[in-house]
Amino acid sequence: MLLKKNISLLIIVIIISSCASKHPNYKSASEIDAVVIDAKTSNKKFMPLEHYNPLFVRVNFIFLLDENGEGNFNGKDKEDNESLDRVFTKANKLIDNLKDAKDSTCYTGFDFLSSSKIQFQFKKMYIKDTFARNYLNAKGYSERRRNIGLLTPSKNWYLKDLDHNINDTIQKKGINVYNTMNVPAYEDLVENHSEKGYNTTQGVAISQFPSYSNYTRSSQLHYPNWYTKRLWIEQFYCVKNKTSWKNGQRAFELAYRGLSHELGHSLGLYHSNEYHRTNKCFKALMSQSGRSPRNYIQPTEIGKMHKAMMTSNVIQFVTDDSNYGVPKTIYENENWNFKKLRFYQDIIVNEGQVLILNGTVIFPENASITLEKNALLVLNNATLKTVKNNNFINIIKKKHAKIIKY
Ligand SMILES: [Zn+2]
Numbered sequence: 502m503l504l505k506k507n508i509s510l511l512i513i514v515i516i517i518s519s520c521a522s523k524h525p526n527y528k529s530a531s532e533i534d535a536v537v538i539d540a541k542t543s544n545k546k547f548m549p550l551e552h553y554n555p556l557f558v559r560v561n562f563i564f565l566l567d568e569n570g571e572g573n574f575n576g577k578d579k580e581d582n583e584s585l586d587r588v589f590t591k592a593n594k595l596i597d598n599l600k601d602a603k604d605s606t607c608y609t610g611f612d613f614l615s616s617s618k619i620q621f622q623f624k625k626m627y628i629k630d631t632f633a634r635n636y637l638n639a640k641g642y643s644e645r646r647r648n649i650g651l652l653t654p655s656k657n658w659y660l661k662d663l664d665h666n667i668n669d670t671i672q673k674k675g676i677n678v679y680n681t682m683n684v685p686a687y688e689d690l691v692e693n694h695s696e697k698g699y700n701t702t703q704g705v706a707i708s709q710f711p712s713y714s715n716y717t718r719s720s721q722l723h724y725p726n727w728y729t730k731r732l733w734i735e736q737f738y739c740v741k742n743k744t745s746w747k748n749g750q751r752a753f754e755l756a757y758r759g760l761s762h763e764l765g766h767s768l769g770l771y772h773s774n775e776y777h778r779t780n781k782c783f784k785a786l787m788s789q790s791g792r793s794p795r796n797y798i799q800p801t802e803i804g805k806m807h808k809a810m811m812t813s814n815v816i817q818f819v820t821d822d823s824n825y826g827v828p829k830t831i832y833e834n835e836n837w838n839f840k841k842l843r844f845y846q847d848i849i850v851n852e853g854q855v856l857i858l859n860g861t862v863i864f865p866e867n868a869s870i871t872l873e874k875n876a877l878l879v880l881n882n883a884t885l886k887t888v889k890n891n892n893f894i895n896i897i898k899k900k901h902a903k904i905i906k907y
Pocket residue numbers: 762763766772789
């Protein structure tokens with residue numbers, strides 16, 4: 502008799518609990534069985550889909566001028582302006598119109614994406630700064646020794662003060678590209694019509710990889726001797742090759758490939774990856790070969806760039822209105838575990854699924870989270886913000902959906 506009573510009590514308890522909610526009362530987020538998405542998660546998870554809108558990354562092209570506002574691209578020459586704009590347009594076209602390399606030494610997956618879903622928003626800036634303009638002012642640097650570390654952007658390099666000043670002054674930060682030069686070599690070319698100095702100058706550009714721990718760090722790119730090269734092409738390349746300045750301009754504008762390559766570094770790409778060694782994928786954007794069309798990016802590398810745009814200091818440079826335009830649906834329990842994370846879409850947590858968020862999570866201004874029937878949103882020491890730093894409150898709860906905060 503006593504046993505019978507206990508059973509009926511049990512039945513009542515079960516009925517009551519199933520009425521309330523499908524979810525037990527977890528003591529902490531770690532009790533919930535969910536797939537963890539964190540820094541170690543494969544790049545595939547971050548790959549955009551073919552029907553996504555691109556994200557826009559701000560890039561400030563900073564031309565450093567002498568005291569007269571000359572001695573570099575300075576915005577006054579219409580032809581030069583148009584030429585630079587063509588370089589920028591082509592750089593964007595390149596990464597939006599990729600060609601499948603179909604090269605198994607590069608990658609063996611079948612998930613080729615024809616667009617990186619990234620576009621750069623280039624802005625030209627002109628700054629008079631005779632010290633910064635001349636990279637020979639980098640203490641200890643000499644063209645003979647090629648001590649490239651001294652020309653590499655870092656928190657200690659010779660342009661650090663200028664970089665701080667720029668970031669303090671401008672409203673919307675971008676990747677800062679510094680156009681410097683070897684000034685004596687430039688003057689030799691302009692005043693003496695000699696290419697001797699130019700031929701000894703540094704030809705490489707140097708980019709900074711993203712930071713996954715310092716979210717307010719700047720990203721800089723050093724772009725030396727570009728203007729000198731433009732003058733050299735007109736004065737020497739065209740003469741040697743007996744060709745028109747129009748063709749010379751075309752040669753100059755091939756810089757779009759190198760520019761996209763350098764910005765690839767800014768978004769986290771290396772010359773090698775888990776699928777191939779350095780320069781072993783000829784057509785890849787990140788190949789160092791000057792002959793490479795650089796019009797292929799393997800999909801997992803595209804995922805790597807989007808991961809940087811979601812979880813590194815690059816977050817700062819993506820425009821406020823960037824939005825994939827398609828919601829992300831959570832089909833299985835997921836735990837997004839980052840100190841700082843930026844989403845670019847609405848989120849739908851499917852029926853009965855759990856989404857755990859940690860740290861600071863940033864959403865587009867008008868985005869929403871929809872919790873379908875019985876779905877659960879767990880905020881584990883999480884702060885939800887919009888990209889304009891408002892509190893994110895747009896959470897739609899369907900029947901029995903719940904929000905838990907720890
Ligand atoms: Zn490189």
